[in-house]
Amino acid sequence: MHQHKQMDPGGLNDWEIMKEAPETKNPTIRRITEAVSGKKVTVAIHAARAAVSVGLLAPGNSKWRGAGSLFLTASTSLLQTRHRYGTDGSDQVANLVQTATGLARLSKNPQTKDAFLWYVGMQASLSYAASGWVKLLGEKWRDGSALPGVMRTRTYGFESAYRLTQRYPxxxxxxxxxxxxxxxxxPVVYLAGGRLARPMIAAAGGFHVANGFVMGLGRFMTAFPAMHPMVAYTTAPRSHPLVAGRDDRAVKAAALLLAGGVAAAAVVAAQRRAVVREGWPxxxxxxxxxxxxxxxxxxGRDDGTDAPVLVFCAGLTSTSEHFAWITERFVNDSDCAVLSYARAGYAGSVRRTTAPFTLDESVDDLEDLIRATVPGHRKAVLVGHSLGGELIRRVSARIPDRIAGLVYLDPSHPAExxxxxxxxxxxxxxxxxxxxAARYISLGTGILMSRPAWLDRLPVNYRDKVFxxxxxxxxxxxxxxxxxxVEEDFRSFDGDMPQVAAPALIVAAQQTVDQDPEQLLMYNELARVxxxxDVRIVEGADHDSLLTDVLFAYRTVQHMTDFLRATGSGHSESVADGEGAQR
Structure with a gap:
């Protein structure tokens, strides 16, 4: 309310800007948020929230307190899109506590009340434990450099505290x-008959108070400790007179739900693994x-034509299906044949060797595949995206007599x-x-992954398999x-790339070279090898959308077709003429 000017045009909470948030893409949410987007309505809701909050600070245990808690939750959610800047974990915890306690106060059933209190207590343990174990995976948290690093930042730092970390490392x-x-x-608060509850709650509370003063996280200082009374209530032994008759069935229910979730995750993972290993018909x-x-x-055509075979090599943690817009275009509208494959360990391909992995292994595999599958009367045009570009460059030096050209799509450079x-x-x-990602998905968390936006830009029949x-x-x-x-190989690169006899086309994404001008220099250097x-830039494209966005993919096809025609490798001009069918 004090910063209401930020809702004016040009402010941080200007509705004309805030309404572009992803949440407003839903028509229902958009209509609701539009209704409260006016400055007067927004300020009125904030005033009502302040009044209800003051009322909740007054003593008493009436049903109105439960209704007030639910009002605060509902109004927070209502204004979420209106005031995205400033929302954080403290708001999420506050909503959780207000919702659970509000419903508990309005409930007439003691068992239901206990279930809501257990819910908050278990959420508290989960929030602390998850935060700690995630931090533990970070090297800076393990070696002790994270605290000084945070204290020296402009946003959360505190100069005096930073100096103390340097004086007493x-x-x-x-x-x-x-x-x-x-x-x-x-979570050990639930052990030893509740005797660990007080020291753990005191430690957590002290942590939030310190963060409030040192890092400026004042709302965390009130939001997270609001869960501590529920932790104290649920950790107390049932023999304690204040918790006599407490219903603890929520713990068993949570355990059953967890077991069911684990089982479901295992089933989904097995089903997806089967889809991945099965491949295409x-x-x-x-x-x-x-x-x-x-x-x-x-x-594509395999009827005796001498048109080249386009061999596609995907990038790091990428799939052969990423080339779908390009490969389908060449299959349907050119004399060229197309071959795409998955490197060992990807999709249905299996890495059986037990030798330490090097990039030469992937180069060997690609060389063997080309020799075995590309007919002797046809040459190959190698097409590589990202890391795939470096692999095709290396394999071309081994079989120069089988290569008609190379097409690099936003490729890696060994000196990058x-x-x-x-x-x-x-x-x-x-x-x-x-x-x-490898660690978490191995634990079955793949079921929690959401579909990335780029995936739904691929042709429809490829999306589920890629996901x-x-x-x-x-x-x-x-x-x-x-x-x-790659890191070991590239960091030891001596700067000397051997000359390649075959002609080459480098198709670069505009965003790649705009964000890092050194990339364009390396692309030009690669062309001179x-x-x-020749270097061509696809305007507007980034590293991935160069392939996954149909518009950029068809522009890439245009450049490739011109390259094939110029080198005498292409036999059809129809691919170059079809940009009108982009969408």
């Missing part, structure tokens, strides 16, 4: 690890020199981790993200293995 490390221990072990298999079993698909600050800084985050691959731990384990090899190389 060992004490700062002990403090940080103590917080981790408190969060990770908070047209899938074929090939065993490489390493014993790896590769699954591949072919399409040395020359690009952006790529180098992002390497660790990428490594951590892939490792976390099954992304919720399968095999893809992430393969990606983790590959990225470790070839006998003839």
């Amino acid at each position: 060992r004490s700062a490390k002990y403090l940080q690890h103590s917080v981790l221990a408190m969060e990770c072990l908070f 047209t899938s074929r298999k090939f065993v490489t020199r390493h014993g790896n079993e590769l699954v591949y698909e072919t399409g 981790l040395q020359r690009s600050e952006r790529q180098s800084e992002g390497a660790k985050d990428l490594r951590d993200n892939i490792a976390h 099954a691959q992304y919720t399968d731990a095999r893809l992430w384990k393969a990606g983790k293995r590959e990225w470790a090899a 070839h006998r003839r190389g």
